[in-house]
Amino acid sequence: MSVSDLDFALNLTTLEGWTSTMHDFEELLHFNPEGSFIGEVGGEPIGMVCTVNYGEFGFIGNLIVRGMYRGQNFGKTLMEEAMKHLLDSGTKSLLLDGVPEAVSLYEQLGFGRIAKSLRMESIIAGQSSEFVRQMVQEDIDKISVIDTGCFGGHREKFLQMRFLSFPEYCKILEIDEEIQGFIMGSRGTSSTRIGPWVMNNHSPISENLLLALAESGSGSPLKIGVLETNNEALNILRKHGFRETSYSWRMLYGENTEATLSDHLYAICCPARG
Structure with a gap:
């Protein structure tokens, strides 16, 4: 291609x-x-x-x-x-x-x-948080380390391009100057697509990232993909009215290295790249 x-x-x-x-x-x-x-x-x-x-x-x-x-x-x-x-x-x-x-x-x-691999959608009211801030360029190296540990592979280029293209949808959850997690999004033709969403820690305020991104989405429908095995993420999504619209099967050929399966991955990046 x-x-x-x-x-x-x-x-x-x-x-x-x-x-x-x-x-x-x-x-x-x-x-x-x-x-x-x-x-x-x-x-x-x-x-x-x-x-x-x-x-x-x-x-x-x-x-x-x-x-x-x-x-x-x-x-x-x-x-x-x-x-x-x-x-x-x-x-x-x-x-x-x-x-x-x-x-x-x-x-x-x-x-x-x-x-x-569930596809879910909702429209929610956004909300800012004292613990969530806009991502800046200096964060990319730090979140890449977190992301690689959770995802199982290096995708810094994707993170960098997503940040450069849609900085308004890129948020950091930080407590006492320590990054707890991050969320990224992108604008589609009629919706805001969430992903990736990675939590370094299963923080009780993980949902603040979702709410902050929703605020940037200005009321547009939010679409997200998440594995059915991630109960932490699903509990948050269902709390905020996300419903399943379709699903795919995450499938494996060869050795199971557990890559892409961590419960620290609250959203897939997209169906074509995990």
Whole structure:
């Protein structure tokens, strides 16, 4: 995939009803320029798949084949290319969030289900807090250390790009000059998307980050992804009226390193990158 393919890629996700933006694909190409693939038939693009290499593990997302070409193994071929790309680079395991309709394909390729990755939505009134402040550039190195410890891989580039693109949605929870956690968000066409949200400690005021981000969202719908195994996060979200709108399956191929599964991850970054 190259920059010239991005309009095609975005159109595919739009047709699926996903909330991807052009910025999402620009970030993917920036993070791993060689990791996303376009399937073609007779020189015409018919599908895509994206990968992110985090070192010991990789994440696969955005597997879509145009409707008229489905059922002809093009999706399987794209997946095999994505898997080979990551495994040849030395990754020990592969992860993805698979929509229910595609789970059987992933299982044929050797993936197993771990947990549901829930998609939730709410509209809540925001609220400031004396313990929550705006993120600044000097925080990036510090939160990257926290993030790597919780997520299991290095994604500093994503954190940096998210901060530069949407600084108003990036917040720090700090008590006695110690960072307890952080939250980031991005603006979609009609909603504010939350993620990542990482807590270094399970603070009793973790929800203050959510409320501060909601305040910046000015009443727009908030959308978030979270694993069903994270009771701490789900308790906060349900308290504030978040309801499940859909789900995918977090799936694993290869060695289970527990990457992306920590209960300190209160929100996924996005379905295509964990």
